Amino acid sequence: MTQTAETPMVELKGVKKRFGNLEVLKGIDLKVDRGKIISIIGPSGSGKSTLLRSVNNLEVIDEGTIMLDGVQVNRPDLKGLAFERHINHIRQNMGMVFQHFNLFPHLSTLENVTLAPRKLKGVDARSARELGMELLHRVGLADKASAYPSSLSGGQKQRVAIARALAMRPKVMLFDEATSALDPELVEEVNQVMKSLAEEHMTMLIVTHEMAFARDVSDWAMFMDGGVVVEENTPERLFTNPDQERTCHFLRKHLASQA
Amino acid sequence: MEFDFSPVITYFPTLIKGIGATLLIGLVVAIMSIIGGQIVAVISLYTRKVVNWPLRFFIWLFMTTPLLLQLYFLYFGLGQWILIPAIVVGVLGLGFHYMAYNADIFIATIKSVSSGQYEASRSLGFGHYATIFYIIIPQAFYRAIPQLGNNMIIMVKDISVLSAIGIAELVYLSQYAISVTFRPFEFYITIAVVYYLINVLMEAGQSWVERRAAIRK
Numbered sequence: 001m002t003q004t005a006e007t008p009m010v011e012l013k014g015v016k017k018r019f020g021n022l023e024v025l026k027g028i029d030l031k032v033d034r035g036k037i038i039s040i041i042g043p044s045g046s047g048k049s050t051l052l053r054s055v056n057n058l059e060v061i062d063e064g065t066i067m068l069d070g071v072q073v074n075r076p077d078l079k080g081l082a083f084e085r086h087i088n089h090i091r092q093n094m095g096m097v098f099q100h101f102n103l104f105p106h107l108s109t110l111e112n113v114t115l116a117p118r119k120l121k122g123v124d125a126r127s128a129r130e131l132g133m134e135l136l137h138r139v140g141l142a143d144k145a146s147a148y149p150s151s152l153s154g155g156q157k158q159r160v161a162i163a164r165a166l167a168m169r170p171k172v173m174l175f176d177e178a179t180s181a182l183d184p185e186l187v188e189e190v191n192q193v194m195k196s197l198a199e200e201h202m203t204m205l206i207v208t209h210e211m212a213f214a215r216d217v218s219d220w221a222m223f224m225d226g227g228v229v230v231e232e233n234t235p236e237r238l239f240t241n242p243d244q245e246r247t248c249h250f251l252r253k254h255l256a257s258q259a
Numbered sequence: 260m261e262f263d264f265s266p267v268i269t270y271f272p273t274l275i276k277g278i279g280a281t282l283l284i285g286l287v288v289a290i291m292s293i294i295g296g297q298i299v300a301v302i303s304l305y306t307r308k309v310v311n312w313p314l315r316f317f318i319w320l321f322m323t324t325p326l327l328l329q330l331y332f333l334y335f336g337l338g339q340w341i342l343i344p345a346i347v348v349g350v351l352g353l354g355f356h357y358m359a360y361n362a363d364i365f366i367a368t369i370k371s372v373s374s375g376q377y378e379a380s381r382s383l384g385f386g387h388y389a390t391i392f393y394i395i396i397p398q399a400f401y402r403a404i405p406q407l408g409n410n411m412i413i414m415v416k417d418i419s420v421l422s423a424i425g426i427a428e429l430v431y432l433s434q435y436a437i438s439v440t441f442r443p444f445e446f447y448i449t450i451a452v453v454y455y456l457i458n459v460l461m462e463a464g465q466s467w468v469e470r471r472a473a474i475r476k
Contacts, residue, residue, distance in 0.1 A: 058378055084386055092384035102379035106397045106475045116383040119393065148474045161379075168383060 015064035026227040035201035039214035042224035095165030099177040101157040103149040110145040135163040155186030172203040266440035277429035291354040296361025321359035349421040368402040408465035
């Protein structure tokens with residue numbers, strides 16, 4: 001497949017996902033152009049996390065297609081080892097950041113960042129160290145290089161997790177409620193790192209509860225509920241003057257709970 | 260009552276030999292049962308039934324029968340057809356016995372590593388087996404250290420059971436010394452102290468390792 005400047009970085013078409021009898025994604029279309037940032041908001045159980053996890057196949061979709069930079073991610077035609085090889089390669093181009101950080105507790109901060117480049121890309125120890133230190137410096141944690149995750153705060157852990165994902169030089173970053181598990185005073189330091197990525201035109205798909213942040217950094221915002229995209233628009237429009245009653249209701253409820 | 264420890268001193272070189280044998284056997288069995296236990300646990304968790312069922316049976320067999328019976332079976336039972344040297348039977352028997360116990364621990368600690376760890380590794384592009392190797396097993400190992408340490412402390416004391424098949428470890432050699440000197444009380448007291456000291460040293464080692472491992476959990 002040819003990749004032109006117009007090829008979207010991520011493109012979902014008619015994505016459906018069922019858990020047993022429950023249909024959690026009822027046909028989702030989504031397009032993220034390169035260098036753009038899309039935020040997905042919605043109540044819990046709306047399917048937004050499942051959608052994000054589907055993008056790198058942590059959830060296997062039942063119908064539809066997912067494309068990354070012109071390459072199909074889900075490949076129902078590939079089985080067993082062939083699919084394993086395909087998806088491992090695809091995932092190296094996508095950075096994923098989890099709500100609960102999932103840092104590797106048995107490795108130091110620096111080793112967390114350098115493990116994947118060393119083992120998957122065969123980067124030698126010295127270059128991996130340089131890369132790791134550069135990324136830790138970026139997230140403001142160069143002084144914690146030899147510390148273990150158990151000694152870090154939640155905000156620090158998440159910043160290391162972002163550095164770890166960046167170490168594979170991904171084409172797109174996926175954020176699954178990256179700040180939801182953090183104490184309120186630690187949210188800002190993670191948001192700052194995400195903002196700096198936005199300024200460097202990293203393509204990002206963000207599932208979040210941080211409305212103000214989403215409005216701030218996004219190029220496009222989507223509101224999901226009950227497994228469908230209820231409404232999507234520019235963040236200015238979606239957050240201040242939504243078209244749909246459900247969006248309005250959600251935002252009002254959300255603002256009330258945050259006040 | 261009169262105590263006479265002079266025979267103990269006379270036969271101290273013999274006892275030293277016994278201590279050396281016990282520690283050497285302990286070291287070999289520890290290495291074998293920890294590495295073997297890890298392998299048994301991984302295979303029995305991550306392979307198909309045809310492969311893992313016999314392994315689970317092996318664990319079950321060694322955990323539900325007495326060590327002494329296992330040694331008798333391997334030495335005298337199989338000895339009807341094939342004579343394996345006692346030291347080989349002793350090390351393998353004790354090794355398999357504790358391999359089963361250690362495998363049981365590793366199975367539990369492998370299961371206790373959260374699915375988030377697996378997902379994080381897969382999301383970076385690591386495959387299923389690479390994730391098990393680089394992420395799951397090391398974490399399971401750190402978590403297993405306290406219980407592994409306890410098992411190994413019990414194991415060192417169980418080495419004395421090997422005297423039943425004629426292996427010249429500490430208890431066996433002291434039996435010999437007693438049969439010559441007729442001072443059982445003094446020898447048993449001495450050996451008890453020796454075991455106590457080995458225990459204290461092992462516990463100190465264990466807590467040192469545990470402290471170092473704690474930051475990696």
